[in-house]
Amino acid sequence: MIIAVASGKGGTGKTLVATxxxxxxxxxxxxxxxxxxxxxPNDHILLKPVITGSEPVNMQVPRVAEDKCTYCGKxxxxxxxxxxxxxxxxVLTFPQLCHGxxxxxxxxxxxxxxxxxxxTGVVEWGHSDGVRFAHGIxxxxxxxxxxxxxxxxxxxxxxxxxxxxxxxxxxCPVVEAIKGSDFCLLVTEPTPFGLNDLALAVETVRxxxxxxxxxxxxxxVGDAGVEEYCRKEKIPILLTxxxxxxxxxLYSRGIALVDGMPxxxxxxxxxxNNIKEIVDExxxxxxx
Amino acid sequence: MKEIVVLSGKGGTGKTSIVGxxAALAGRKVLADCDVDAAVLHLxxxxxxxxxxEFWSGQVAHIDPxxxxxxxxxxxxxxxxxxxNFEVDHVSCEGCGFCFHIxxxxxxxxxxxxxxxxxxxxxxxxxxxxxxxxxxQENSGKLVAQVRQQAKxxxxxxxxxxxxxDGPPGIGCPVxxxxSGASLALLVTEPTLSGMHDxxxxxxxxRHFSVPALVCINKYDINEDNTQKIESYSSAQxxxxxxxxxxxxxxxEALVRGVPVVEYSDGRVSQEIEKLWNGVCETLKxxxxx
Numbered sequence: 001m002i003i004a005v006a007s008g009k010g011g012t013g014k015t016l017v018a019t020x021x022x023x024x025x026x027x028x029x030x031x032x033x034x035x036x037x038x039x040x041p042n043d044h045i046l047l048k049p050v051i052t053g054s055e056p057v058n059m060q061v062p063r064v065a066e067d068k069c070t071y072c073g074k075x076x077x078x079x080x081x082x083x084x085x086x087x088x089x090x091v092l093t094f095p096q097l098c099h100g101x102x103x104x105x106x107x108x109x110x111x112x113x114x115x116x117x118x119x120t121g122v123v124e125w126g127h128s129d130g131v132r133f134a135h136g137i138x139x140x141x142x143x144x145x146x147x148x149x150x151x152x153x154x155x156x157x158x159x160x161x162x163x164x165x166x167x168x169x170x171x172c173p174v175v176e177a178i179k180g181s182d183f184c185l186l187v188t189e190p191t192p193f194g195l196n197d198l199a200l201a202v203e204t205v206r207x208x209x210x211x212x213x214x215x216x217x218x219x220x221v222g223d224a225g226v227e228e229y230c231r232k233e234k235i236p237i238l239l240t241x242x243x244x245x246x247x248x249x250l251y252s253r254g255i256a257l258v259d260g261m262p263x264x265x266x267x268x269x270x271x272x273n274n275i276k277e278i279v280d281e282x283x284x285x286x287x288x
Numbered sequence: 289m290k291e292i293v294v295l296s297g298k299g300g301t302g303k304t305s306i307v308g309x310x311a312a313l314a315g316r317k318v319l320a321d322c323d324v325d326a327a328v329l330h331l332x333x334x335x336x337x338x339x340x341x342e343f344w345s346g347q348v349a350h351i352d353p354x355x356x357x358x359x360x361x362x363x364x365x366x367x368x369x370x371x372x373n374f375e376v377d378h379v380s381c382e383g384c385g386f387c388f389h390i391x392x393x394x395x396x397x398x399x400x401x402x403x404x405x406x407x408x409x410x411x412x413x414x415x416x417x418x419x420x421x422x423x424x425q426e427n428s429g430k431l432v433a434q435v436r437q438q439a440k441x442x443x444x445x446x447x448x449x450x451x452x453x454d455g456p457p458g459i460g461c462p463v464x465x466x467x468s469g470a471s472l473a474l475l476v477t478e479p480t481l482s483g484m485h486d487x488x489x490x491x492x493x494x495r496h497f498s499v500p501a502l503v504c505i506n507k508y509d510i511n512e513d514n515t516q517k518i519e520s521y522s523s524a525q526x527x528x529x530x531x532x533x534x535x536x537x538x539x540x541e542a543l544v545r546g547v548p549v550v551e552y553s554d555g556r557v558s559q560e561i562e563k564l565w566n567g568v569c570e571t572l573k574x575x576x577x578x
Binding site for chain 2: 010175
C-alpha cells in the first residue's frame with residue numbers, strides 16, 4: 001500500500017506526520033519512507049538514516065553532431081520548449097529548458113542528434129532503525145523537480161507500506177509525487193490559509209481519482225472552517241494533533257514526534273488502520 | 289523601482305503573514321502573489337477584483353479514436369508514460385508534441401490548454417496581482433513570470449516605488465521564476481533544523497541568480513539555540529538578520545480576521561515586522577543598485 005502525505009499549504013506538518021507514521025508502523029510491518037519533496041527534503045533530519053547507496057538523476061538532453069547537421073531546422077520546429085534553436089549555420093541548445101522528450105533526436109532526418117545525460121539531482125537510499133528510506137535532492141539552481149521525484153518513486157517498488165512525503169502546493173511536483181498512490185493524507189491547520197490550500201489539494205487528489213483523508217494539525221487556534229469544509233465534502237478527519245509547544249520544540253530539534261512522545265504511536269497506528277479500512281473498502285467496491 | 293521577493297525554502301514559515309504586514313507598512317507599491325498554485329495573500333488584503341485574464345499555456349495531446357489504428361508507436365515513444373490504451377492522460381502529458389509528430393496516420397492533435405487565471409485587484413494597500421493555476425496544471429513558472437510582468441507594468445505606469453512579492457516554497461521552477469532579476473530576496477526562516485536546512489538551499493538559489501538576500505527569523509523563541517545558529521550562519525555568509533519575530537497566537541488571530549497582523553496588534557510581533565521593513569529599506573539603499 002502506498003500512502004502519500006501532502007498538504008497544499010507548506011509547513012502544516014507533512015514531515016512530522018510522514019516520519020511518525022513510518023516509525024509507528026515499523027515494528028509490525030515492512031515500511032519504506034520516500035521523501036518526494038526533492039526541493040527541500042527534510043525527512044532525513046528526523047529519521048537520521050544510514051545512507052547505503054546513491055544514484056545521479058540525469059535528464060537526457062540533445063547533443064548535435066555539427067558535421068552531420070544540415071541546419072534544416074526540424075529539431076527547433078518540433079521542440080515545444082524552445083530548448084534547441086537553429087540560427088544560420090549554428091545549432092544552439094538550452095539544456096535547462098529541455099524536458100528530455102526525445103523528439104529532436106528521433107525526428108532529425110540526418111540522425112545528427114544523440115542524447116547525453118545531464119545531472120539535475122541525486123537519489124540516496126538507506127535505512128534507519130527498521131525503516132527503509134530514500135530521498136531525492138534537486139541540484140540547487142535546477143528548475144525541474146518531477147524527473148528526480150520519478151526516480152525516488154522507483155525506489156518504492158515492492159510490497160509492504162510505502163509512505164511518500166510530498167512537497168507543498170498543487171502543481172507538477174505534487175501531482176508526480178501523489179500519482180500512483182492508494183491513499184492521500186492531507187495535513188492542514190485550522191486557519192483560512194490552511195483551508196484555502198486544503199480545498200485546492202482536495203481538488204487535485206480528486207482529479208487523480210485517489211481517496212483522501214485529513215490530519216488536522218495545530219488544533220486549538222484558528223477557526224472551525226476546516227472542520228466545516230470536511231463535513232460538507234464528506235472528507236474524514238483521521239487524526240487531530242493539538243497546538244503544543246512541546247511538539248513544536250521536538251520538531252525544531254529534529255526529533256520525530258513518536259520518538260519524543262511515544263504515547264503518540266498508538267494514534268498513528270490507529271490512523272493507519274483507518275486508512276487501510278478506507279482503501280480495502282474501496283478496492284472491494286471496485287472489484288464488485 | 290525595487291522588487292522585493294519573500295522566499296523561505298521550507299513552507300509555512302510565515303511568508304504571507306509578513307507580506308501582508310509589509311503591504312500595510314510600505315509606501316507606494318504593488319503587491320504580487322507569486323505562489324500561484326496555493327495563493328493566499330488575497331485572504332489578508334480584502335481585494336476587489338478588477339481584471340480576470342485567462343492564462344493559456346502549453347498544449348495537451350488528443351487522439352482521435354476514429355483515426356487511430358492502434359499501432360502503439362506513440363505509447364512506445366512517450367517518455368512521460370502519458371498514453372495508455374490509446375488515450376492520453378492529460379495529467380501526465382507534458383505537451384512535448386512528440387506523439388503528434390510521429391503518428392503515422394495523423395490521428396493526434398495538440399490542443400491549447402487553459403492552465404489558469406491571472407487577476408488584478410485593488411486593495412486599500414495598493415494594486416494586487418495574483419493568479420490561480422488550474423488544478424494539476426503545469427507551467428507554474430510561466431504564470432509566475434506573467435504575474436511579475438503585470439506587477440512591473442503597473443508599477444511603471446503608476447510610478448510606484450516597490451513591488452513586494454509573496455514567493456512560493458521550495459527551490460524549483462516557480463521559485464526561480466519569482467527570483468531571477470529581483471532587487472532583494474527576503475528569506476523568512478524558523479529555528480527548526482528543517483527550516484535551517486532549507487534556508488541554506490534557498491540561499492544557494494539566490495547566489496546562483498546573484499540576488500542579494502536578507503534573513504528574518506520567525507518564531508525565533510521556539511528554539512533560541514537554533515536562532516543563534518542561524519544568526520552566526522547568516523553573519524558568516526555576510527547576510528544580515530533584519531528581525532527576530534517571536535511566536536505569538538496574535539498572528540493566527542489576525543489571519544482568522546483577514547487582516548495584516550500589524551493592523552491587529554501593536555505588540556512585539558508588529559514591532560519586529562516594522563523593524564524588518566526598516567531593514568529592507570536600508571539594505572535596498574546600501575546594497576542594491578538601480
